[in-house]
Every structure is written in C-alpha cells, then in structure tokens.
Amino acid sequence: MKQLIPEDGTLLPLMEEFYTIQGEGFNTGKAAYFIRLGGCDVGCHWCDVKESWDAEMHPLTPADVIVENADKFPGKAVVITGGEPLIYNLDYLTNKLKARGILTFIETSGAYPLSGNWDWICLSPKKFKAPRPDITPFAHELKVIVFNRSDFKWAEEYAAMVSPTCKLYLQPEWSKSKEITPMIIEYVMANPKWEISLQTHKFLNIP
Numbered sequence: 001m002k003q004l005i006p007e008d009g010t011l012l013p014l015m016e017e018f019y020t021i022q023g024e025g026f027n028t029g030k031a032a033y034f035i036r037l038g039g040c041d042v043g044c045h046w047c048d049v050k051e052s053w054d055a056e057m058h059p060l061t062p063a064d065v066i067v068e069n070a071d072k073f074p075g076k077a078v079v080i081t082g083g084e085p086l087i088y089n090l091d092y093l094t095n096k097l098k099a100r101g102i103l104t105f106i107e108t109s110g111a112y113p114l115s116g117n118w119d120w121i122c123l124s125p126k127k128f129k130a131p132r133p134d135i136t137p138f139a140h141e142l143k144v145i146v147f148n149r150s151d152f153k154w155a156e157e158y159a160a161m162v163s164p165t166c167k168l169y170l171q172p173e174w175s176k177s178k179e180i181t182p183m184i185i186e187y188v189m190a191n192p193k194w195e196i197s198l199q200t201h202k203f204l205n206i207p
C-alpha cells in the first residue's frame with residue numbers, strides 16, 4: 001500500500017540520519033547532523049544516492065523524533081538533504097529545529113517550491129529538471145556539478161540569476177573527477193568569482 005504523506009510536514013520519509021562533517025561547499029569542515037529524506041524525480045544519471053529516489057522505500061518518521069535525534073549531538077547544525085528535500089513542506093521541521101537553537105542548512109536542486117526556515121540554502125541546479133526561478137534569489141550558495149565542459153557555460157547562466165552575495169562553487173562530478181578537476185582549476189583561475197568545492201567526505205572516508 002502506498003504511504004500517505006501528510007502535507008503539513010509532521011511525518012517525513014527518512015532514509016538515514018547521521019552525525020558527520022559537512023563535506024561540500026561553504027560549510028565544509030563543520031560538524032553537522034545529516035537528515036536524508038527519501039524521494040526524488042529529478043533523475044541525475046550520475047546521482048550518488050540513487051537509493052534515495054523511491055520515497056516508498058523509506059519509513060515515514062515523525063519530524064519531532066528527527067528533531068530529538070538531532071539535538072542529541074554537540075554540533076548544533078543540521079543539513080537536510082535527500083533525495084530532493086523540497087518535495088516536502090519543511091516549515092514544521094525547520095521551525096522546531098530553530099526553536100532549539102539548531103542551525104538549518106539545506107541541499108536542494110530547487111525543483112520544488114521553497115519551504116522551511118533556513119540559515120543556509122545550497123542550490124545545486126540540475127539540467128534534468130530545472131530549478132524554479134523563484135528560489136534563485138534566496139540561495140546563499142550556488143553549487144554546480146561539472147560533468148563536462150558545456151557545464152561551465154550553463155553554470156554562468158545560474159550565476160546571473162542568484163543574488164550578488166551568493167557564493168559560487170564548481171564541484172566535479174565524482175566519477176569523472178580525474179578528468180574534470182583540472183578543467184575546474186583552470187576555469188577558477190581564469191574566473192575567480194568561482195571557487196572549487198570537492199566532496200571531501202569521500203576522501204576522508206566518512207559518511
């Protein structure tokens with residue numbers, strides 16, 4: 001039977017939760033509790049968490065329980081990721097986290113309406129299902145995954161849409177990083193408004 005997911009965000013399909021170090025982007029190196037929600041239909045062929053895509057595979061979990069779990073750890077920051085977390089209304093979860101003084105960070109493709117109360121929004125746009133244009137002014141960080149050379153031009157189109165204070169990152173697609181990373185290095189040196197983001201947790205062998 002199909003799981004009925006309430007629209008108020010009090011129950012969310014939870015794939016996994018773990019305390020680790022943020023490996024990517026602006027907050028790299030900071031301790032954070034990761035909340036990975038199931039469900040995504042964006043369809044990136046190189047996605048490194050395809051097991052997350054089917055929401056049905058992941059148990060509906062009370063947001064209150066997720067908040068309790070997050071609050072057990074000394075690092076008072078959470079990263080809500082997925083799957084695509086903005087499929088769900090994240091107002092309830094993020095307000096409860098913030099009421100406990102926990103910082104709220106999101107990793108999103110931006111393909112669904114923005115909900116939630118955020119300290120940091122990482123927008124990682126995808127060609128396979130474009131972000132909604134209304135999210136771009138709210139991004140604190142734009143993190144474009146580079147899979148081939150044409151992605152640099154595509155990245156610039158998004159850089160033109162985000163706010164002037166938004167941090168700009170180019171991150172190599174993991175399976176092609178040997179080939180792509182030298183191109184990113186060259187691009188960043190020529191276009192220094194961009195910075196490199198690496199998936200440092202994969203080098204550190206941590207979740």
Ligand SMILES: C[S@@+](CC[C@H](N)C(=O)[O-])C[C@H]1O[C@@H](n2cnc3c(N)ncnc32)[C@H](O)[C@@H]1O
Nearest residue numbers: 046047048082083084107108109124172173174
């Ligand atoms: C798995 S996604 C989940 C959150 C959301 N669906 C998104 O794409 O932003 C988390 C982050 O990992 C990045 N990512 C996924 N697969 C990757 C890969 N093979 N190489 C590099 N980054 C990847 C995404 O672009 C995103 O920034």
Ligand SMILES: Nc1nc2[nH]cc(C(=O)O)c2c(=O)[nH]1
Nearest residue numbers: 021022023024081107201207
């Ligand atoms: N350590 C660590 N940092 C991350 N930053 C973004 C991740 C994600 O999968 O969203 C991720 C992840 O899975 N692990």
Ligand code: SF4
Nearest residue numbers: 040042043044047083
């Ligand atoms: S949007 Fe995120 S979770 Fe969905 S397929 Fe792409 S990288 Fe994976």
Ligand SMILES: [Mg+2]
Nearest residue numbers: 048049199207
């Ligand atoms: Mg990851």
